Amino acid sequence: MAPLSTPSGYEALTVETLPQRLSALPDVVARVGPDPSSWSVKEVGDGNLNLVFIVTGPSGQLVVKQALPYVRLVGDSWPLPLKRAFFEYHVLTRQAVRDPGMVPQIYHFDETQALIVMEYLSPHIILRGKLIKGERVEGLGPALGIFCARTAFRGSDLSMTPADKKADTAFFSGNVELCDITEQLVFTDSYYEAERNHHTPELQPAVDRLRADPAVKAAAQMMLMRFTSGGETLMHGDLHTGSVMCTDTDTKVIDPEFAFYGPLGFDLGMLISNYLMAYFSQPAHRPADELESYQSWLLEVIEQTVAAFYAEFNQLWATERTGILYPPSLWEAQGQSSDGARDALLAHIWHDAMGFCGVELHRRILTLAHNADFETIEDTAARAKLEARSLDLGHTLLLHRPPDSAALIALAKAANAKDLL
Amino acid sequence: MAPLSTPSGYEALTVETLPQRLSALPDVVARVGPDPSSWSVKEVGDGNLNLVFIVTGPSGQLVVKQALPYVRLVGDSWPLPLKRAFFEYHVLTRQAVRDPGMVPQIYHFDETQALIVMEYLSPHIILRGKLIKGERVEGLGPALGIFCARTAFRGSDLSMTPADKKADTAFFSGNVELCDITEQLVFTDSYYEAERNHHTPELQPAVDRLRADPAVKAAAQMMLMRFTSGGETLMHGDLHTGSVMCTDTDTKVIDPEFAFYGPLGFDLGMLISNYLMAYFSQPAHRPADELESYQSWLLEVIEQTVAAFYAEFNQLWATERTGILYPPSLWEAQGQSSDGARDALLAHIWHDAMGFCGVELHRRILTLAHNADFETIEDTAARAKLEARSLDLGHTLLLHRPPDSAALIALAKAANAKDLL
Numbered sequence: 001m002a003p004l005s006t007p008s009g010y011e012a013l014t015v016e017t018l019p020q021r022l023s024a025l026p027d028v029v030a031r032v033g034p035d036p037s038s039w040s041v042k043e044v045g046d047g048n049l050n051l052v053f054i055v056t057g058p059s060g061q062l063v064v065k066q067a068l069p070y071v072r073l074v075g076d077s078w079p080l081p082l083k084r085a086f087f088e089y090h091v092l093t094r095q096a097v098r099d100p101g102m103v104p105q106i107y108h109f110d111e112t113q114a115l116i117v118m119e120y121l122s123p124h125i126i127l128r129g130k131l132i133k134g135e136r137v138e139g140l141g142p143a144l145g146i147f148c149a150r151t152a153f154r155g156s157d158l159s160m161t162p163a164d165k166k167a168d169t170a171f172f173s174g175n176v177e178l179c180d181i182t183e184q185l186v187f188t189d190s191y192y193e194a195e196r197n198h199h200t201p202e203l204q205p206a207v208d209r210l211r212a213d214p215a216v217k218a219a220a221q222m223m224l225m226r227f228t229s230g231g232e233t234l235m236h237g238d239l240h241t242g243s244v245m246c247t248d249t250d251t252k253v254i255d256p257e258f259a260f261y262g263p264l265g266f267d268l269g270m271l272i273s274n275y276l277m278a279y280f281s282q283p284a285h286r287p288a289d290e291l292e293s294y295q296s297w298l299l300e301v302i303e304q305t306v307a308a309f310y311a312e313f314n315q316l317w318a319t320e321r322t323g324i325l326y327p328p329s330l331w332e333a334q335g336q337s338s339d340g341a342r343d344a345l346l347a348h349i350w351h352d353a354m355g356f357c358g359v360e361l362h363r364r365i366l367t368l369a370h371n372a373d374f375e376t377i378e379d380t381a382a383r384a385k386l387e388a389r390s391l392d393l394g395h396t397l398l399l400h401r402p403p404d405s406a407a408l409i410a411l412a413k414a415a416n417a418k419d420l421l
Numbered sequence: 422m423a424p425l426s427t428p429s430g431y432e433a434l435t436v437e438t439l440p441q442r443l444s445a446l447p448d449v450v451a452r453v454g455p456d457p458s459s460w461s462v463k464e465v466g467d468g469n470l471n472l473v474f475i476v477t478g479p480s481g482q483l484v485v486k487q488a489l490p491y492v493r494l495v496g497d498s499w500p501l502p503l504k505r506a507f508f509e510y511h512v513l514t515r516q517a518v519r520d521p522g523m524v525p526q527i528y529h530f531d532e533t534q535a536l537i538v539m540e541y542l543s544p545h546i547i548l549r550g551k552l553i554k555g556e557r558v559e560g561l562g563p564a565l566g567i568f569c570a571r572t573a574f575r576g577s578d579l580s581m582t583p584a585d586k587k588a589d590t591a592f593f594s595g596n597v598e599l600c601d602i603t604e605q606l607v608f609t610d611s612y613y614e615a616e617r618n619h620h621t622p623e624l625q626p627a628v629d630r631l632r633a634d635p636a637v638k639a640a641a642q643m644m645l646m647r648f649t650s651g652g653e654t655l656m657h658g659d660l661h662t663g664s665v666m667c668t669d670t671d672t673k674v675i676d677p678e679f680a681f682y683g684p685l686g687f688d689l690g691m692l693i694s695n696y697l698m699a700y701f702s703q704p705a706h707r708p709a710d711e712l713e714s715y716q717s718w719l720l721e722v723i724e725q726t727v728a729a730f731y732a733e734f735n736q737l738w739a740t741e742r743t744g745i746l747y748p749p750s751l752w753e754a755q756g757q758s759s760d761g762a763r764d765a766l767l768a769h770i771w772h773d774a775m776g777f778c779g780v781e782l783h784r785r786i787l788t789l790a791h792n793a794d795f796e797t798i799e800d801t802a803a804r805a806k807l808e809a810r811s812l813d814l815g816h817t818l819l820l821h822r823p824p825d826s827a828a829l830i831a832l833a834k835a836a837n838a839k840d841l842l
Contacts, residue, residue, distance in 0.1 A: 218762030341639035
């Protein structure tokens, strides 16, 4: 990749420089207090790309997220443009309208500094961490199922005017470099020895089996074409359990900088995939007497997420179908039910979701950016056994899509009982 | 629709004003001769949207195509922006690179006047007229099959870089108003009593049957979503037999102003649909002793178009797969065949093509812009009988896609033998 020049005036914040640099912003001062010397600043970025600071002052707290001109996980050998903060800001404003209260409130955006000052979610922690610890979140499935349905429906031709949808598609077409990461890492790198790949050594026989199958690669590349060329709605683009923050009863969605126009089923499929990896990893994290109950809870979350997605989608279909797609003039205005049309569309969305779920079950184990669910399992032989189940289910999903969440859960349970190495 | 202001400086050409207005253009003078008083000008626009002039001078001929700020077929009550000439110019330059020699050469483009000065194709005439007259064109199927394959493949992520593809997608997202025509007229208006619709009165029972089926509308709307949200390649966007000009041995493609990023199978499906309407209309145009032979030739053209599309696509797959989709690193570099992946992709393209073919078989009979194939049949009872076969085949294709061109042709023959009114 060609090196990117850093825009003039951009300077990465540090814990030391942040108070002085942000002390002139009324929105910041109003939240944390006027005297920057009274602020305390902590850098907490544990993601792969950015700086994240928590600023605490006498009046309150906030978060400052700043893009770095390279991939944090890799270093400055992998440049990444700062404009991703610009796209994140714009998608957050859309999500805030489409599913109010589900994303952090924005206090300030600075395009040159590629920084967003936003709500500090507290006492929320990253969902993935909670799932590794075996904690439950009340209302998790419904909150995320509804989020996926609302953002999908309201960002599509089911709801928007054609001119707005086309203009917004063009707008997010600029998010090329983040799409490039998804395109390579999620859809392609798993299926050959890409330079950036790594995987648990004991997993090798399962990796070899996967890569020996040309059909699974054909299915994965079809999903890549759906991703690059299926601009049905404005996706979050990276909706895994590390992009969700929860208390025991509240759920929020963060980090939509990978946003792009893509398939209606993308976010749902990626999310389900990450629930499933939490499920497969549990034998290494839970004592025997808690394992079955916690794994069952995770499968219930999947069922509830999907049920909430369908229920909310049906509700929006009945009440907000104002776009050019599936206009009521074709059914309701002629005294016909549009339920069949809606169910055919939902079947299409689910089919896509299961394909995306399949590739994600592979790439988090085989390519650059792994999941803590598996990565924190120190016994690599034990880890490989569990990872092999994820690879196996992904393989199944790509070749034979289950028709509904019950069938998916049956496949997950079957994979969870397999000894594959 | 809101009225559009005509850009300042724009003025529609007339037969009288054209010589003086274009006499200063070196590209024009070089083609037809320096003295505008020696030029003769004829207006020949028989399409639905634009002015088209043939200019003849002592040194040669050329064509001047100028957009009007409204839909010519309807009048100034339906404004349409002049920027469609800008998009036509840009898609022509891309097609000229992707399938050299298949589109008219451009001599001059004037964005303010929304006019393109281009090659005069002679003695080519519009293919639809030739088919109504029962004329054959040697090499027609191969030329158009290859055109569809080359423009589809070379305008997609199979060939382009992701950044170029995304930027070009954004560029053509501006062609909103022409997409709007396709979205309404092709996919939706057929299935309810839209204001602009008209159809042959005797066809009413068949129209009622079609509109009574909610499933066919669901399938048509799924194709609309594929059109609005399936940006796989830069489509011609309006590839019917009125957008093809031929001699008895040569074939060219014109009028790509509806260009937009859409499904790989769109142009192929629309083209096949228009061959099929020529086929169904023939009993009204041919004497009995020529009918069977000419209808058989039309079906052969369909077979040859599809065969050429597949053969050329396979060739490009083997030699030009330089994009991010289906990279050789996944198969060939691992000593595996990618034929299965290619055939799965071709099946996806064909499935889409048959769906688009189905909606086109309906809309040319039921909505605003009819085909001369049927429209020139003066006996409306006879016309309706033939149109009903087109509606019937479209209905079948939308609900049950035939797996290949042989199966499609069998369905067409069956429909051609039906008495539906």
